[in-house]
Amino acid sequence: MTTQHDCLALDAADPLAALREQFALPAGVTYLDGNSLGARPKAALKRAQQVLEAEWGDGLIRSWNSAGWFALPSRLGDKLAPLVGADKDEVVITDSTSVNLFKALAAAIKLQAADPARAQRRTIVTERDSFPTDIYMAQGLIEWLDRGYRLELVDAWDQLPAALHDDVAVLMLTHVNYRTGRMFDMASVTALAHEAGALMIWDLAHSAGAVEVDLNAAKADFAVGCTYKYLNGGPGSPAFIWVPRRHQGDFSQPLSGWWGHRQPFAMQPSFAPTAGVRRALCGTQPITSLALVECGLDVYEQVSMAALRRKSLALTDLFIALVEQHCGGHGLELVTPREHAQRGSHVSFSHPQGYAVMQSLIAHGVIGDYREPQVMRFGFTPLYTSYGEVWGAVQTLKRILDEGDYEIDAARGAVT
Amino acid sequence: MTTQHDCLALDAADPLAALREQFALPAGVTYLDGNSLGARPKAALKRAQQVLEAEWGDGLIRSWNSAGWFALPSRLGDKLAPLVGADKDEVVITDSTSVNLFKALAAAIKLQAADPARAQRRTIVTERDSFPTDIYMAQGLIEWLDRGYRLELVDAWDQLPAALHDDVAVLMLTHVNYRTGRMFDMASVTALAHEAGALMIWDLAHSAGAVEVDLNAAKADFAVGCTYKYLNGGPGSPAFIWVPRRHQGDFSQPLSGWWGHRQPFAMQPSFAPTAGVRRALCGTQPITSLALVECGLDVYEQVSMAALRRKSLALTDLFIALVEQHCGGHGLELVTPREHAQRGSHVSFSHPQGYAVMQSLIAHGVIGDYREPQVMRFGFTPLYTSYGEVWGAVQTLKRILDEGDYEIDAARGAVT
Numbered sequence: 001m002t003t004q005h006d007c008l009a010l011d012a013a014d015p016l017a018a019l020r021e022q023f024a025l026p027a028g029v030t031y032l033d034g035n036s037l038g039a040r041p042k043a044a045l046k047r048a049q050q051v052l053e054a055e056w057g058d059g060l061i062r063s064w065n066s067a068g069w070f071a072l073p074s075r076l077g078d079k080l081a082p083l084v085g086a087d088k089d090e091v092v093i094t095d096s097t098s099v100n101l102f103k104a105l106a107a108a109i110k111l112q113a114a115d116p117a118r119a120q121r122r123t124i125v126t127e128r129d130s131f132p133t134d135i136y137m138a139q140g141l142i143e144w145l146d147r148g149y150r151l152e153l154v155d156a157w158d159q160l161p162a163a164l165h166d167d168v169a170v171l172m173l174t175h176v177n178y179r180t181g182r183m184f185d186m187a188s189v190t191a192l193a194h195e196a197g198a199l200m201i202w203d204l205a206h207s208a209g210a211v212e213v214d215l216n217a218a219k220a221d222f223a224v225g226c227t228y229k230y231l232n233g234g235p236g237s238p239a240f241i242w243v244p245r246r247h248q249g250d251f252s253q254p255l256s257g258w259w260g261h262r263q264p265f266a267m268q269p270s271f272a273p274t275a276g277v278r279r280a281l282c283g284t285q286p287i288t289s290l291a292l293v294e295c296g297l298d299v300y301e302q303v304s305m306a307a308l309r310r311k312s313l314a315l316t317d318l319f320i321a322l323v324e325q326h327c328g329g330h331g332l333e334l335v336t337p338r339e340h341a342q343r344g345s346h347v348s349f350s351h352p353q354g355y356a357v358m359q360s361l362i363a364h365g366v367i368g369d370y371r372e373p374q375v376m377r378f379g380f381t382p383l384y385t386s387y388g389e390v391w392g393a394v395q396t397l398k399r400i401l402d403e404g405d406y407e408i409d410a411a412r413g414a415v416t
Numbered sequence: 417m418t419t420q421h422d423c424l425a426l427d428a429a430d431p432l433a434a435l436r437e438q439f440a441l442p443a444g445v446t447y448l449d450g451n452s453l454g455a456r457p458k459a460a461l462k463r464a465q466q467v468l469e470a471e472w473g474d475g476l477i478r479s480w481n482s483a484g485w486f487a488l489p490s491r492l493g494d495k496l497a498p499l500v501g502a503d504k505d506e507v508v509i510t511d512s513t514s515v516n517l518f519k520a521l522a523a524a525i526k527l528q529a530a531d532p533a534r535a536q537r538r539t540i541v542t543e544r545d546s547f548p549t550d551i552y553m554a555q556g557l558i559e560w561l562d563r564g565y566r567l568e569l570v571d572a573w574d575q576l577p578a579a580l581h582d583d584v585a586v587l588m589l590t591h592v593n594y595r596t597g598r599m600f601d602m603a604s605v606t607a608l609a610h611e612a613g614a615l616m617i618w619d620l621a622h623s624a625g626a627v628e629v630d631l632n633a634a635k636a637d638f639a640v641g642c643t644y645k646y647l648n649g650g651p652g653s654p655a656f657i658w659v660p661r662r663h664q665g666d667f668s669q670p671l672s673g674w675w676g677h678r679q680p681f682a683m684q685p686s687f688a689p690t691a692g693v694r695r696a697l698c699g700t701q702p703i704t705s706l707a708l709v710e711c712g713l714d715v716y717e718q719v720s721m722a723a724l725r726r727k728s729l730a731l732t733d734l735f736i737a738l739v740e741q742h743c744g745g746h747g748l749e750l751v752t753p754r755e756h757a758q759r760g761s762h763v764s765f766s767h768p769q770g771y772a773v774m775q776s777l778i779a780h781g782v783i784g785d786y787r788e789p790q791v792m793r794f795g796f797t798p799l800y801t802s803y804g805e806v807w808g809a810v811q812t813l814k815r816i817l818d819e820g821d822y823e824i825d826a827a828r829g830a831v832t
Contacts, residue, residue, distance in 0.1 A: 024473040033477045040473040048464045048704070056651055057440040057456040061449045061783060069651060096699025098673035099515060106560065128685050133674035133699060136687040140672035144522065145560065153685060179683075226700070235472055235485060235703035256556035257514035258549035267595075267788050269544050269569060271552040283512025283549060284642070287651035288464070289702030367476060372683050 002321055010318075010387035016311050020384040022299055023232070030389045030396075032368045035206060035346040035379025038232030041295040051291045069287050073259075074278055076290070077240060079297045080231070083305060084204060084223065085214030086242050089276045093293055094259075094285055097205055097226045097239040098133045103253040103280055104222035104241060105141055105172060108199045109149070110252050111221075112169040118197050121169035125160075125198070128153035131178045134203055138172065157182070160189065164196035171198045175213070176206035176344030179371045181316075181336035183211060183344045187218040194219070205229060208240070209296075210312065210345035210381070212305045215242055222247070230345065230381055232296035237289050243277045257282035299383060311382035312345040315390060319347050319378060322394040330401040335375060346379040353406060357397075360406035366393045417741055418734065426734075426803035432727050436800040438715055439648070446805045446812075448784045451622060451762040451795025454648030457711040467707045485703050489675075490694055492706070493656060495713045496647070499721060500620060500639065501630030502658050505692045509709055510675075510701055513621060513642045513655040514549045519669040519696055520638035520657060521557055521588060524615045525565070526668050527637075528585040534613050537585035541576075541614070544569035547594045550619055554588065573598070576605065580612035587614045591629065592622035592760030595787045597732075597752035599627065599760045603634040610635070621645060624656070625712075626728065626761035626797070628721045631658055638663070646761065646797055648712035653705050659693045673698035715799060727798035728761040731806055735763050735794060738810040746817040751791060762795040769822060773813075776822035782809045 011017055023039045025031055031039060055067040064070050077091035084091070094100070105124070113119050124138055135151070142149035154163045164171065171193040176183045186202065193200040204225030207213050209232075215223050223242040227233035243251050252273070258264045259281035262274045273279040320334060335348040351357055354374040361368060361376075368378040378393070400406050427433055439455045441447055447455060471483040480486050493507035500507070510516070521540070529535050540554055551567070558565035570579045580587065587609040592599045602618065609616040620641030623629050625648075631639055639658040643649035659667050668689070674680045675697035678688045689695040736750060751764040767773055767790060774786040784794040794809070816822050 024469075026474040026476070029476070031476060037472075037477045037480075039476065040468060044472075045465070045468050048468055049461070051651075052456060052461050052464055053440075056453075056460075058442040060442070060445070060447060060455065061453045061785060062778070063651065064453075095511070095515070096673070096701070098675075098699030099511070099671060102671060130685075131674075132677070132683050132685060135685050136672045136674060136677065139687050140670040144670035146563075228700070235467075235479065236700045236706070237704075238702055239699070254556040254560035255515065255518060256552045257512070258547075258552060259514075261548070261552065265788070267548050269546075269548060269551050271555050283514030283655070284644070284652045285512070286654055286702040286705030288653075288708060289705040290652070292704060362478070367478070369477060372681070 001325055002318065004391050007318070007387040007391040010314070014311065014387070016303060016307060016382060017386065019299065019303065020386065023384045025384065028365050030366045030393050032366065032378040032380065032385070032393060034381035034385070035210070035229055035377065036369055037235060038229055038296065038381065039384055040234070041232055041299060043298065044234065044292045044295040047292055047295050048288065051288050072287065072290050073281055073285060076293055076297065077277065079294065080208070080240055083213070083300055084208055084225070084242065085216050087216065087245060090244055091240050091242050092277050092280055093227060093238050093240045093290060094281050095239060097203070097224055098137050099255065100224040100239050100241040101134055101203065102137045102141055103255055104201050104224055105138055105170065106253040107251050108170045108201055108222060109145070111247065111250055112199055118169065121167050121197070122148045123150055123152050123165070123167045124170045124172060125152045125154060125163050125168050126172045127157065127174070128155050129177060129179060130174050131203070131205065134172065134174065157184070161192060164192060164198060166197065168196055168198040170201060172201040174203040174205065176211065178206055179348060179375050179377070181344045181346045181348050183342050185341065186213065186220065190218045190220050206344050206346070209300060212309050216244060227293045227296065231293070232299065233293035234289060237293050238285060241280045243280055248276055248279070251279055253280070255282040259283060308382045312380055313340050313343070315380035315382060315385055315387065316343060316345065316347050318387060319380065319390050319394065322390065323349065323397065326394055326398045327401055345381065346377050348375050348377045350374040351376060356406040357400060360400045361396060364396050364400065366396045418737055420807050423734070423803040423807040426730070430727065430803070432719060432723060432798060433802065435715065435719065436802065439800045441800065444781050446782045446809050448782065448794040448796065448801070448809060450797035450801070451626070451645055451793065452785055453651060454645055454712065454797065455800055456650070457648055457715060459714065460650065460708045460711040463708055463711050464704065467704050488703065488706050489697055489701060492709055492713065493693065495710065496624070496656055499629070499716055500624055500641070500658065501632050503632060503661060506660055507656050507658050508693050508696055509643060509654050509656045509706060510697050511655060513619070513640055514553050515671065516640040516655050516657040517550055517619065518553045518557055519671055520617050520640055521554055521586065522669040523667050524586045524617055524638055525561070527663065527666055528615055530666070534585065537583050537613070538564045539566055539568050539581070539583045540586045540588060541568045541570060541579050541584050542588045543573065543590070544571050545593060545595060546590050547619070547621065550588065550590065573600070577608060580608060580614060582613065584612055584614040586617060588617040590619040590621065592627065594622055595764060595791050595793070597760045597762045597764050599758050601757065602629065602636065606634045606636050622760050622762070625716060628725050632660060643709045643712065647709070648715065649709035650705060653709050654701060657696045659696055664692055664695070667695055669696070671698040675699060724798045728796055729756050729759070731796040731798060731801055731803065732759060732761065732763050734803060734806050735796065735810065738806065739765065739813065742810055742814045743817055761797065762793050764791050764793045766790040767792060772822040773816060776816045777813060780812050780816065782812045
């Protein structure tokens with residue numbers, strides 16, 4: 001049996017423990033929802049003040065050059081790149097994950113349609129359990145293309161090999177599932193897609209900054225992801241898109257706005273894409289939100305993804321073990337795989353009253369979140385979650401389940 | 417001849433003069449580029465601090481509901497609506513102008529293609545002198561649709577009637593031209609488009625908050641615009657899209673992300689659009705940048721667009737008169753129409769050395785900007801530009817032209 005003493009000893013020996021000091025976390029809260037919105041780096045407050053006072057207020061229009069605003073999507077993209085196994089000039093931070101997925105899928109279809117060996121393929125495969133916006137964007141794109149493309153939704157991930165038939169143009173998957181926390185083996189699944197003649201797009205929303213990712217080693221084709229979860233970029237901060245060097249020359253997508261133009265200030269009446277990954281840009285970017293992404297990325301420069309992954313697995317292992325030791329007999333079922341190679345950085349348990357239990361947890365200061373159906377998610381962000389917090393969160397969960405008062409708490413209208 | 421004394425008297429009698437106090441403008445600068453990036457409302461600093469500290473830092477994930485983040489696009493859209501003659505629930509603030517134009521044009525094509533009377537039409541008409549990203553987005557969309565749509569670029573605005581032949585599906589125009597400052601008569605041009613059987617899309621980038629706009633009175637079909645120019649929303653702040661109530665039920669566009677879903681949190685594997693203008697939303701929005709838009713909109717609640725327009729015309733009239741009185745013989749040519757009904761809120765003069773002259777002006781504290789070819793733009797934002805500043809700016813321009821040292825200044829690498 002793991003004791004509270006053991007947890008505190010893990011904290012005392014944690015080489016990453018000091019990183020927590022760089023985040024502003026409210027007192028009285030155990031935050032296990034960094035997988036949905038990361039905590040605020042303390043540096044972000046000063047950076048926001050700088051953007052507003054010196055750059056916007058004093059620099060005004062001059063700051064597009066003098067403060068480097070126009071370069072931000074690629075400069076910050078280069079800073080994010082090593083976290084996902086990308087090279088310099090392969091990542092831009094821009095727009096939303098949904099919009100970037102649209103670009104990536106459109107570019108993949110364009111590539112596929114231009115290749116005589118697979119031009120006739122018309123199937124796009126993804127998981128039914130993907131985060132829905134990915135499915136919606138694919139539906140929107142293929143409905144508008146109106147060239148016979150169809151979306152096939154795979155129900156269980158072990159059905160993937162069978163789903164990769166010879167009509168599949170693109171396989172599009174979320175690396176770590178938003179609900180279950182289950183992680184695909186990026187290299188082997190990408191190889192499977194390629195063997196089947198399909199292109200491979202990864203959504204890294206729950207991976208970037210949470211688990212080790214090596215897009216180039218996996219030879220993936222395109223990837224997108226968000227910066228507001230584990231990367232702590234701020235609420236709704238702009239997302240990223242990865243276009244590997246080998247595809248950049250052929251990268252083409254319909255959202256061809258002026259920021260992706262070869263000469264954006266020449267004001268030419270015809271689109272001509274710029275070189276490199278900046279051709280994935282479209283319109284003018286929200287600079288304040290974009291600039292703050294750097295504060296989250298700066299923290300990652302002080303630590304290796306390998307060290308973060310070690311701590312992440314230790315945290316999720318501990319949480320699973322403690323829940324099973326202390327909360328048995330209450331109908332909780334582990335949704336997340338036990339195998340390290342198949343686990344991201346959050347752990348989900350289902351419970352028939354999952355929504356009510358989560359509301360009660362939040363009311364008692366343990367913030368996780370709830371996803372239909374019946375799933376309670378707990379995110380463990382190794383930059384600032386401590387082993388002692390894991391102990392405390394499980395004790396709170398145990399108390400709520402033992403006392404059975406969660407339906408009443410939920411009826412009080414606790415925050416969601 | 418207008419004297420400096422006259423200008424100062426105009427300031428003393430200006431009922432809007434006190435509004436300037438609500439903006440943080442740097443000392444020693446005459447800012448005539450609010451038509452490109454509006455000045456910072458002083459309130460934005462405190463609002464940013466609130467978003468970062470109370471909402472992101474303390475509220476964390478709870479702020480999506482408790483701080484109203486999820487509602488921001490429509491709540492702020494309702495606040496912007498009266499400035500452009502839109503009704504409640506007809507405007508959302510979201511994404512970039514480029515992305516919103518893509519949505520509007522896609523929706524217009526869908527409407528047109530569904531109408532048997534005009535389903536065969538395949539021409540989209542716009543101006544060659546439109547801000548290029550509008551042209552690029554239209555090119556991207558129709559190339560991807562691959563259904564025979566073509567873009568026709570009109571060279572001069574008096575050629576519009578002839579360009580509206582019976583194959584025209586959509587007329588897409590910028591209300592106030594970004595380069596010349598020339599303004600279309602929205603009602604009569606919209607009527608012209610409708611008489612020709614075409615749908616009408618307006619880009620209000622240089623109109624919203626600058627001139628009186630009444631989209632519903634003009635019976636326009638769709639409109640987009642930005643919030644970072646006259647509306648003072650901040651660098652690259654999210655743009656807006658207007659979908660009138662009569663088109664909302666049929667509004668459909670390919671960027672069908674989860675924020676536009678009827679039940680975004682039900683996690684259903686099939687897209688179903690929500691009711692109202694929120695179906696124009698796509699992915700998660702950059703909350704910090706979006707929230708700051710409100711500070712700019714709040715200033716507009718203290719003043720009528722009619723009063724702003726009166727001052728705007730007085731400022732541009734004064735600038736034109738003073739330049740012609742003081743800077744004659746230097747090769748300046750007025751590009752902007754003299755007729756009030758055809759003028760927005762900026763004034764452009766062309767000059768063979770326009771780029772160098774503008775660099776020199778900026779180096780001397782008068783910030784306007786330059787647009788190819790040879791065009792110097794001066795924006796007059798009645799919320800904070802004074803008549804005395806107009807006088808001073810013209811005197812600086814006169815000195816630079818008289819002394820002829822602008823090529824040297826430009827060579828020094830002054831800011832752009």
